Amino acid sequence: MKLVTYALKGSESVGAVIARDKIVLDLKAADRALARSEKRQANTFFGDMLSFLSAGSKAMAAARKAVKAAEEKLGDEPKADGKTTHFLTRVKLKAPSPRPRKLFCLAGNYQDHIEEGGGRMTAQDKETPRVFMKPPSTTVTGTEDKILIPPIARAIDWEGELAVVIGRTAKGVKAADALRYVAGYTVMNDVSERQLLIKQRTSSRPRDEWFDWLNGKWLDTSAPQGPWIVTTDEIRNPQDLNISTYINGVRKQHNNTAQMLY
Template sequence: MRLVTFRKGKANHVGAIVGDCVADIVAASRASGGPALPADMIALLEMGAKGLRAAKAAARFALKNPKRGLLVPLELVRLEAPVPCPRKLLALAGNYSSHLKEEGKNARAKREQTPRVFMKPPSTTVNRPGGHIPITRYAHFVDWEVELGIVIGRKAKDVTPRDASRYIAGYTIVNDISERDFRVQKRTKTEDFDKFFDWLNGKWPDGFAPMGPCLTTADEIGDPMNLAIRLSVNGQVMQDANTSGMIYNCAEIVAYISRWVTLEPGDVIATGTPAGIGKIRGIKLKVGDVVRCEIENIGVLENRVAAER
């Protein structure tokens, strides 16, 4: 099932993609006599397997009863990020050997390192499919990073890699937009410590985490460690890889983070990007560029770059 959050009037609703339409699962469940479903993705995920089963039944009802007005053509729907404001938006740095190699770094054995995890402010960085990637007056080198996003479905604390998949509701696409030359205020001296925070702060600008178009549930994603992943800018392919290139797999990532952070339903973890970033090519995003991210069994996330309003 491919779950979405879509705009209906002035409010968000949860739906499911059915063919080339979106089924309003809240209305469909009500019309079919099913359980009351929330219009919020996090609240739906908090219902657990019961909620997902009810959502799937509602989507089937909408499909079988097209005259009930429960289906809306996708082209007429404004999609929001599947989880518009996750409690936590975590991300991994350097989780593809190919990306480390292009930056002139060595991919060490797992026993010699641990995942490199950081956060992006969820309430301001999350951006919707079709939303504009903002270029601010402080922008110097805005770059792209297509990433597979893990969406947590159950509260997870200190889980094992063997059990971690049971806590994953599904997967989405995250474009970890990054400012590579972060300069907001001049300084007379730059130390290595400053460089780290420049890198980190360059992940934080508003709108720098486009996400979507949907949440593909774990039972329909196939093997999350064998998905084609691609990004293009204005039709030119920049990144073309497979999630099998990750150093730490999805289960290992969830297990590791859960040792020191309680993961909650709706939390999103971006799992790192493969080779092909603009920094290495000397290509930065500019106003008018169209960035298209694709991951197998999830879909397409497309955003245009625009001047900040």
């Protein structure tokens, strides 16, 4: 499935993109329709993407059932009723999960991008991943939303990344079991300001440059994501996916996830 959060008439809904990417199915409305026909209570986890993902396999099964029923009803001719189904071109796609609880990122996870920035990959780059966080409440935005460039910015940079969407609560998980907790995958642009200085200083203290780098990582709107989450059952090998980055319609970057260091 291709799962989305979309906005229509001032409200957000969780949907699935169907009919050769032409139709958005409102999963909450579709489930309610099925509940009426099956004389059962409607599910309560379709209110937002975080609630949906947190409900795990039960929610995924309910979504697949709704998608199957909708596709059988639509047949070969995509059409929208404006209630349960909408044309994709008529809705505004938000970030698939607009308000994730956490957003972990890896710095320098592609050799190509290290070299694009003028660096050289060393043996140490393959020893330990460099993990940092972005505040999700202010950085996460949709793929077609504008990226806000602050007045103090001097060198805005882009990094197309595979975003791994966790679908279950996890802590202390063994590496061999990690993929069992993944609900799906999307794409993120890790936007950075490479030369950010909060204030000019006469001299640098130890680690000042490190914090300058961090400040350039968590600017508002610096984590565009989407357009949708592709569920794991449709991704045969997450380590063989092409990712391209476009800036104002121009391709600036192209990588394959096979080139990931981690």
